[in-house]
Every structure is written in C-alpha cells, then in structure tokens.
Amino acid sequence: MNSEITNDKDDLKTTQNFVEAFIAEDLREGRNDGRIHTRFPPEPNGYLHIGHAKAICLDFGMAQQYGGKCNLRFDDTNPTKEDVEYVDSIKEDIQWLGFDWENREFYASDYFGKLWDFAVDLIKRGLAYVDDQSAEEISNQKGTITQPGIESPFRSRSIDENLDLFYRMNEGEFDEASRVLRAKIDMASPNMHMRDPIIYRILKTAHHRTGDKWKVYPMYDFAHGQSDYFEGITHSLCTLEFEIHRPLYDWFIDQLKTDDYRPRQIEFNRLNLTYTVMSKRKLLELVRDGIVSGWDDPRMPTLCGLRRRGYTPESIKRFVDLIGYTKVEAINDVSLLEYAVREDLNKRTPRVFGVLNPLRVVIENYPEGKTEEVELINNPEDENQGTRKVPFCRELFIEQDDFMENPPSKFFRMTPGQEVRLKGAYIVKCTGVKKNSAGEPEEVYCTYDPETRSGGPQANRKVKGTLHWVSAQHAVDAEVRLYDRLFSDEDPSGHKDIDPREFLNPESLRVLKGCKVEPSLADVKPLEKFQFQRLGYFCADYDTMQGAPVFNRTVGLKDTWSKMNKE
C-alpha cells in the first residue's frame, strides 16, 4: 500500500537517552516483574517552574512510553516550610501540562505511620539510636569532607532506652532540637550521608495534613526511598544532586525489602536556562521583594508565569524534548525555548492587526466618512481558521517605526515618495508629513490607488513593503506589556560573590498604553493567543476587561530588519 509514505520521519526517535536505556534494560531483564512505575515527588513549598516540567515530562513520559504508571506524591515531610496553597498550584500546573496521575495522589505524610514502624524496627535491630546532642555537637563529630567522623557517645545505648526515648520524643516530652533519631551506619564513610544520618527530628509545628498528630518528622532520606518502596515504584528519577544520596537510598531499601522487588534511583541533569534564575529560593526572593508582581509574573520561569506569558503546554513539552536528558550540567539557551513557542504559536494563532506605537495616517484622496470592509486571512498556516472582515477608512494608525522621513537604504516602509502596501487593503504613496514642535512626525499623508485593493486589477503590483494598520475610527484601545528577559546576564547566578539582582534588566517590562488594535479584539478572554502581524505573539492577560484588552507579548517574531540595524 502506501509503504513509502512516512511523513513524520522527523518525529521518529532513533536514539534513546540514558534513562530510557536503563529502563529498557531493566524491562528486558524482567526486573520487578517487568513493571514500570514512576513518581513525580514535589515538595509543596513553592510553585513549579520549567525545571520541574522537565522532570514531569520524564516521570510521566517514561511511564506512558513503557505502559506503566506515574504517581503524584507530595514530599511533605517538613511542616515548617510547606503549605496547601502550593499543593493546589502544583496540581493545576501538572494538569495544565497535560499529565494525569488518575487516582494516585499520594503524600509522604500518608506513610508517617509506616515510617514510624520502620524506624522502630531499625531501633530494635540495633540500626538506629537516639542522640541527645545538639546540632552543633553532632556536626562537629561528623568530621569533614577529608576526615572521618567520630562516633556519638549515645551510639551504643540500649535498644530499650532508644525505644523509650523515641516514643517520648513523639509525645512532645522533649524540646525541638534536643534529640534526634539517627541511623547507625558508618561514621568513617567517605560519603558524608552515610555518617549516621539523622532520620527523625522533633518538630512541633502543625502539619498541613496530619495536624498535630506527630511531634517527630522523618527527614528526606528516610522518607523518599521508603515512600517509593511502599508505592511499588520501580524507577525513582531525580536530579543529579541526589546522586550522592543513592548509597543511603539503597541502604534503607536493603533494610526494608522482603523479596526481589526494589526501586532504582536514576539521576539526570537539571534544567538551567540562560538569562534567568531557577532555584526556588531565588524565585521566592523575587516575589517577596516585589521585583516581580508574583509567582505568575510573565517574566518568571514558573509554569504559571509561562502560562500567563502565553506559552502553551505543547511548546514547553517540545522544548523539553529538544534539550534531552544527560548527566552533564548544562545551561540551555532561552532562544531554544523561544523557538519552540514560536513554532507552536505559528501554527495555531490567528493573525490580527495591532499597532503598538500609533502614528496617524490620512489618505487624502479617500472619501471622508466612507468605510470599507476588508477581508483578511486569519492564518496562512491553517486555512481552517478562515477569514475575517476588518474596517478600513480614511484615517488609520500605523506603527511609528514604519515611517521615516529620511530613511536609510533598504527601508521598505512608509517614507515620502515611496509606495507601500497596507496589508489586505490598498497600495498607498506617502506624500508628506506634519511634525510637532519637537520635530517628531505627528501625522503622515498619503494617497491611495483604488485599483490596487486586494483582489483588484492592480493588486499584484510589486511594492517592497507591507504594513499592518488599524482604522482610527474603529480602533480599540489596548494596553500592551512588552516583556524581555529578567536578567541581562546569561548566567545571573553563576558569579561568585555577585548577587544575581545586580544583573536585573531594567527593560524587562515596558508597559504601553493607548495601543490601537483591530475591533475584533475588543472582547478577548484571558489567555487567548494571537499573532500581532509583523510584531510577535501576544496573549490576553488576566487583567483584561470587557472592551479594554490587556496583552502580554509572549515572544517577538524573528526580526531581520532590526537585526540588520544593530550592526
């Protein structure tokens, strides 16, 4: 039949990344009964950013690809930092990306009981002990990166005493920080994480889910791997900084396992983007200090920020697909993200006319009071999007940048004596300009050729430039927010001793009021996306009101003209 037709050959993946290779191998060898089960484990202490999207795509993607499942599990073991506000936003963002954890919404706090039992079990087996020392004493005994630690004086107290103390810790009998439970492993290990790690600490803060039921809470290392185990996770995918934790992860699993099943931790590289910061702490500071308007400020690399900026889930997934997964610490160029969103928006957004910096044009030989309806194609990339009618009359607005009285060569726009096409309407010839006292153009005059209306007898006459325009009489006023990168340095947090905010880009937001857009845009709804022809992609902001649209610029169109002029 149509054997030679493979129109999607570009999408056929011929290679697999190292994570896929590991998983494929495990499956081939029948480990864990040939199951694949992953999990996405956010801590509910902040909003998700595009780096999390990379993890989400891998966690859910691997499960999808190999016919497995992916759980959503909140890693909520530290009530002092976590909150339900974050739980809700995290769920919303994952759903927005298009992933589904079905009924598998779990919390590490679901396992506090089992974790407690496991800790008690370790104590009974002589593998854990209560340490009465202060944080400082414990830290001093821990040794350094080059020197082994020394054992705690409480390391060998009796099982009964340990049990008694541990129960009393949870009954609130002791102050926070007065005692901890530690695993008894090896104070001389070259891996600091194996030097009798703390596994439970006393915290008297109420937990957002378990209230004041518990006075002791497990540490990350004592909760994460075990939660994986309880859920039957087969592949625990995380970022590179947890590589050093893997021996400890495995140690706990060894103590827990009762048969051949065991989860495997695999670490991949984190996503870094040029011209931004990605750590939750730094993002939180930007919000807290009012440098941005909130977590969903369109300049933020958060998923809610990107959403508000006009990014689509597809473009983010495509970007993640393009950058891949390795073990190399990389810094990815935002221009690739911008490429991904342009590629997507080009296919899906309708074209419209919007004039950001209006300059009035009067067509002197066009009848006063006359209005024509001009038909325009909504999207040349997708004819299903049809056409629309746009009013045209004697007075219009064009872009200030599209007029120059004394232009350089290769300026194919409005300038005295030169013909230019008003897209979808007529070819006009500039006849003059009126300037204000400062010498700036205030009003431009031209004449039109009635024969050149699109579809008309002279319509195919060659002119070098085509401009977008809006009828002055019918234009809708809009606010437009032009966003640019938040930092002017490629790697703002990559400089020792320099605060990233030294590199804040003062032009990261420019608000334009009194922009003129075509009447079809009067009643746009938030998050509706458009291509403002010749300018870029824009997305209606949440601040949009009936008849008073507000647009965020997602990304500009490629602009070879402005590039030429930079040199």
Next chain:
RNA sequence: UGCUCCGUGGUGUAAUUGGCAACACGUCUGACUCUGGAUCAGAAGAGUUCAGGUUCGAGCCCUGACGGAGCAACCA
C-alpha cells in the same frame, strides 16, 4: 585535600556489539512571499579537554593528567 559524577561545533544533544563525528537551535547566503514572519535551498563551524596505551581501526576500552560540578542543613 577525600569521595562521587561529568568533559563531543557558539549552545543543547546523537553516534547500535570500537568502523570515515550526526541532528536541532543559533549564525551567514540565496529563493519565494500582500507578515523584513513562515516556507524552501545552501554554507560556515568540532576531529570529540590533554598525554600515553590496547587495536588493522578509539568519541566509545585502559592509565595518568587537566578542567567543571556535587557532597560536611535537625532542607528537599
């Protein structure tokens, strides 16, 4: 200084059991165009951090340097 991980065009990634270093973004040409967009055609750009070794043959294996990152929170 100890341990762990990592070093392939400007950037991000590929290279099946060792077999003439591939792709994407970016850059630069040109064509086409009622978006200086899109599309199409093409070009430049690395000899794989370095030095040895094994081999008929090494980006892939071995040794040693050099460079980068992570690890000493009662954070995750």
